[in-house]
Each structure stands twice: as C-alpha cells, then as structure tokens.
Amino acid sequence: MTSCDTLELSHIRYNINYKQISRICEKILPRIQHQIEKLTVEPHSIKPILSFNYPQLYSLSLVNFPEKIFLQYFTDDLFRHDLFAKKITHLNINILNKTPKEYWAVRTYFFTSILSLCKRLINLNFCYFSDQDLTVSIYNLPPPSFKSSTLTNLKINVDIIDDCLDLLDGRLNCLSTLIIKITQISSTISNTDNITKLPKLKYFSLISYNYTSYYDDLVCPLLHRMINLEELKLYLFVRRFDSIYIDGIQLYDQILIYMQRLNKFTFSIKTFVVNKNIRINLSSNENIQCSFIGKKYGQVGSYVHTWSMKTKGECHIYSIPYEFEYFHDLSISFSGGMFHKVRNLMMVDTYPFEHKLFKIISQDFPFLQYLYIYNDESEKYKEDSFPLITFPNLTLLHIQFAHVNYVEQFLLKKFTHLPNLLNLYIRYESLEKITNNFTNDVVHLNFDKLKDLHILELFVGSESFHKYFAFL
Known part of the structure; x- marks a missing residue:
C-alpha cells in the first residue's frame, strides 16, 4: 500500500468539477485515511473531507476561507467535531480579507473559540501569513474569555501592544514560542502587567x-x-x-x-x-x-x-x-548587500533616487516580488544610455506616489525589463504621459503580462484608454 501522511486539497479552486471531490472521497480517502497525519483543505471540500475518520491526524490547515464562510461553519457546529476537541494539536487558520475592517470582532471570536474548543492544541497559526495582516483585538476581554493550558506555540497579528501583554498575562501558561505582529505600539490603554x-x-x-x-x-x-x-x-x-x-x-x-x-x-x-x-x-x-x-x-x-x-x-x-521578507523605508543612504529572502521592498525618501540605486537593488534583491516607491523628487541624472535593469520576479509595482521619472524608469522597456509584472498601481496622469495619451505602441511598455491596473483617482477613461488596455 502506498504510504501517505499528508493530504493537500488547497490547490483545487471553486470552479472545480465536484465529481473530482466525490472521486477523492469515494476512491482515494478510504484507502489512505488511516495513514493521514496532516490535512490542508479549502471551504468547498471541508465538509466531505472531514466526514472521514483519521485516527493518525494531528495537523489541520484551513486555507482561503472568507470570513463570512468561516463564521457559517462556526454557526453550523463544524468546529464542535470531535476532531477538534480530541485530536488536533497543530492548527493553521488562513482567512481571506474580503470583508470590512469591523470584522476584527468576528476574528477575535474565532480565536477565543478555537482556544476553548481545541482541548489538545499545541501549535496555532491564526492568520499569520506573509500576504495578509488580519488582526484580533483581545486587550479588553475579561480573563475567562480565553485560556489554554496546552498551547505552546502561537503565531498571531494583533492591533496594539496591550493585546500582546494580555497574551502573556498567564492565560496561556505553557506558551514557549510567540510570533506576533503588532499594528501599532503606542501608549497602553489598560493596566496590564508588564513586569x-x-x-x-x-x-x-x-x-x-x-x-x-x-x-x-x-x-x-x-x-x-x-x-x-x-x-x-x-x-x-x-x-x-x-x-x-x-x-x-x-x-x-x-x-x-x-x-x-x-x-x-x-x-x-x-x-x-x-x-x-x-x-x-x-x-x-x-x-x-x-x-x-x-x-x-x-x-x-x-x-x-x-x-x-x-x-x-x-x-x-x-x-x-x-x-x-520585508525591507521598508529604503533611502538613498542604502549601502548595498545581499537580501535573498526579501520579497517586499518599500523605497521612501525626500531626496531623488537615481538609476544607479535601482541597478543596485535589482542585483541585491534578486527575488523581489513587490516594490513600492514613494518619492516626489525628479531624478537629477537621466540618460537614454543607462544600462538595462531587470527585475525577473517582480509581480507588483506601486508607483502612485512616485515622480513620473520613476514611472518612465520602470515601465519603459528601454530602461527596465519586468517580464512578470501582473499588478500596477499608478496615477492616471502618469499613465497618460508615458503612453502619450495612449497612442504610443504598447509593445514598448512592460505590460505584456499585466492583469490588474489600479489607478489612484477617479477618472473617465477615453475610448483610446479602453482600447489601449483591452487585454486587461
């Protein structure tokens, strides 16, 4: 029999032929369910998949759950399943941020309920992923609201430092690892112990x-x-x-x-x-x-x-x-180095960036995927003869608050090669200028793979605009 200790169903999207899920449940799971130790599932497959008994299962990852759907499963008592109360020791929760910010209260409810329901929980990752910062706010909750005598490892995003202090006030009395993002570290609101x-x-x-x-x-x-x-x-x-x-x-x-x-x-x-x-x-x-x-x-x-x-x-x-993974507020004083793990870079300065700095960044951040530029100052040294710069992995470029010089630097192929650019954030007037009011040949711009165009201000697109971006 084939050995299998991990089953991932997270690559299947909502447009799946549901016959495939039925086939997995009818033909595959009965043969391997007694061997599976880890499961990764999405909303569309969670109910049929969790209807099976997994005697060896200890780790569960719930990914790509819209908050409203996640709330629905709580309401439907899915999390009252014995699996959560008696088996799961490692739990990863990945909730999609497609609802208003007010849903922080719902996320807080999720977090406290999970601690209450999962009696054997040791390791919890609650919405702590590089592509999102969904927070919970627990600082104002009375002591009985959440506690765990088993949890040792926690990854979480919170709003303020009071939340962090409350997590460390003894209610999680076995905690040995805390990985936390805090939105704002400001003066404390409560009198929580910090001694x-x-x-x-x-x-x-x-x-x-x-x-x-x-x-x-x-x-x-x-x-x-x-x-x-x-x-x-x-x-x-x-x-x-x-x-x-x-x-x-x-x-x-x-x-x-x-x-x-x-x-x-x-x-x-x-x-x-x-x-x-x-x-x-x-x-x-x-x-x-x-x-x-x-x-x-x-x-x-x-x-x-x-x-x-x-x-x-x-x-x-x-x-x-x-x-x-992040490098924020890089300025003209940056001295270089190798940053292989950085995927997200933010450049900010009140002094102009020059071509030489962009060249250094392309070499020192070889796996960069997201670039944000905040600079209103024009380049001082600008020539058509500058060597070509390449960002092979860049998928998102945010230049809404950048001088038009930097827009030209990155979007004109004669200056920069962006073979995988998918998302662009830009001002309408900057877009008009580099395209000569949408008349320049698009072949000279880094739009080959562009999927999403985000323009800062409201505008009424001309006929030429819509023709120019007909591929979107």
Missing part, C-alpha cells in the same frame, strides 16, 4: 511596521521579562526625540544583558531621531559599526542619513544574513 517575568518563553518574534515612540518605555521592559529566551527576532521602526540612534551598545545594555541564555538574535531596527531641545552629535555609520564590535552580534549591516542641520536623522541596523 512579571516570563521564564517559560524561549522564542519571541516581534514585527511592527509603524513607527513607535514607545520603544524605551514599552518594548524594552517587555523584553526584560524574557529571562530564559533562547531566540529573539525584532523588526521595528523607532521614533525618538532629543536622543540618539539605537546602536550595538544600546541593544546590549537595554536588551541582551537581560537574556543570559540567548543563542540567536535577528533584527532590523530603524531609528528616526529629532533633536529640538538639546544638541547631540548623531553617530556616523562608522560609529554605528564600531558599536557592534566585541558584542557577539555577528555581522551587522547599517546605513545612516543625517540631515544638514544635524537636528534629525535616521539609522537602519540589521543582522546579516538578512532574515526578513
């Missing part, structure tokens, strides 16, 4: 894409509690006033000295400093590099940009090799 030590926590990953002014007051005290931590991962944007950049010395004094068992520290931290009331000489990139010497950090990358009046500046420090 009690967390001796069971061994792995902590914190990602927050928005700037916070509460790194020193909230993030550092939270990390001080993790006295037995073995691995730490931080992706943060910090705003400071009348202060200095976060460097190797500060990381050691404020964080690492409290974690004697730490084996691995992965980080990407960008500090934006504004000094109005005191005069401080902000560190140079050389100073920043020196601050990491002798502290057992391994190789560290950095770049610094200080404004001419020296009252404000920014500094980005990151461990090498770079371990994150």
